[in-house]
Amino acid sequence: MWVYEKKLQYPVRVSGPNPQLAKVIITQYGGPDGEISASLRYLTQRYTMPLPQGKAVLTDIGTEELAHMEIVAALVYNLLENAPLEQIKAAGMDAYYADHDKALYLVNASGVPWTAAYVQSKGDPITDLYEDMAAEEKARSTYEWLINLSDDPCVTDVLRFLREREVVHFQRFGETLELMYEYRDRKRYY
Amino acid sequence: MDKKPYTEKEMARAYVPVQVYTTRYDLMEGFKRGTIFPELDKPYTKVQDDPKLEYNWLDKGEQDNRRKLLRVVQALEFTAIEFNLYLDTHPEDKKALADFNTTCRQLQTVRREYENRYGPLTACGSTPSRYPWPWIEEPWPWEIMG
Ligand SMILES: [Fe+2]
Numbered sequence: 001m002w003v004y005e006k007k008l009q010y011p012v013r014v015s016g017p018n019p020q021l022a023k024v025i026i027t028q029y030g031g032p033d034g035e036i037s038a039s040l041r042y043l044t045q046r047y048t049m050p051l052p053q054g055k056a057v058l059t060d061i062g063t064e065e066l067a068h069m070e071i072v073a074a075l076v077y078n079l080l081e082n083a084p085l086e087q088i089k090a091a092g093m094d095a096y097y098a099d100h101d102k103a104l105y106l107v108n109a110s111g112v113p114w115t116a117a118y119v120q121s122k123g124d125p126i127t128d129l130y131e132d133m134a135a136e137e138k139a140r141s142t143y144e145w146l147i148n149l150s151d152d153p154c155v156t157d158v159l160r161f162l163r164e165r166e167v168v169h170f171q172r173f174g175e176t177l178e179l180m181y182e183y184r185d186r187k188r189y190y
Numbered sequence: 191m192d193k194k195p196y197t198e199k200e201m202a203r204a205y206v207p208v209q210v211y212t213t214r215y216d217l218m219e220g221f222k223r224g225t226i227f228p229e230l231d232k233p234y235t236k237v238q239d240d241p242k243l244e245y246n247w248l249d250k251g252e253q254d255n256r257r258k259l260l261r262v263v264q265a266l267e268f269t270a271i272e273f274n275l276y277l278d279t280h281p282e283d284k285k286a287l288a289d290f291n292t293t294c295r296q297l298q299t300v301r302r303e304y305e306n307r308y309g310p311l312t313a314c315g316s317t318p319s320r321y322p323w324p325w326i327e328e329p330w331p332w333e334i335m336g
Contacts, residue, residue, distance in 0.1 A: 130204070
């Protein structure tokens with residue numbers, strides 16, 4: 001089970017309404033390399049992970065990604081909150097507005113809705129760990145492209161924090177991969 | 191640590207060196223940087239080189255007491271998560287375990303202080319609730335501009 005904590009993992013602030021930035025940052029909410037994809041990927045893969053350390057890593061990183069999902073949502077929500085319609089139109093967010101007003105919805109930066117096809121659960125724990133390491137790198141790259149696009153230093157600060165978490169997650173999945181190879185070899189020889 | 195020479199390495203697989211915990215950043219520094227471990231701190235060069243962008247709001251200093259205390263709760267919990275993930279792949283690291291336990295004790299104290307003053311952080315908390323049910327009180331975490 002999970003327990004909700006009424007606070008963000010890292011504080012979020014925005015300098016003002018910025019639908020242009022909201023439009024691209026939303027990809028880390030409902031995009032292929034976003035936080036929902038990350039969380040659901042790990043939390044789904046853990047059932048066929050044979051290694052105790054691996055079960056813990058997938059559960060704990062999958063849980064942390066939920067906290068990141070909330071941070072990204074808080075960014076998008078606050079960047080849209082007081083945005084005037086003129087600004088929304090100028091940012092090309094009028095199509096989103098037509099379907100969702102300023103509500104949060106699970107889409108990538110081009111408006112494509114989230115799909116389970118973004119994640120894989122292969123049943124081979126080594127294959128799954130390679131997918132997870134690649135996913136962390138893809139998320140890290142996305143945060144770098146978003147930092148390049150950001151014109152709000154408060155937002156950049158949050159993107160920078162989230163990017164560094166992907167570096168740490170990559171390391172933990174990499175260590176799990178080492179343990180997984182040891183585990184596989186032990187099973188093979190004894 | 192993976193110190194195997196090239197010839198002993200297996201082909202067609204990736205190797206990631208295993209971290210060995212020795213030092214950590216202090217509480218707020220680790221929180222700001224997004225990791226408590228200096229060897230894992232690999233910032234994006236673009237942000238690293240731009241002093242204007244780094245830790246933008248954190249350096250302004252917190253005005254209101256609720257947020258100030260919340261920062262300490264967040265930083266301690268972040269530190270606990272960092273040790274938690276490290277211990278998942280290093281369950282027998284005694285130094286990391288001891289530092290995790292210290293962090294947990296500090297976190298318990300600060301959390302209790304925060305919840306006594308500003309309301310519960312979880313609905314199914316360890317302490318009984320005051321009247322009326324304070325869980326519904328605003329702001330919620332995403333309501334940061336209010
Ligand atoms: Fe991640």
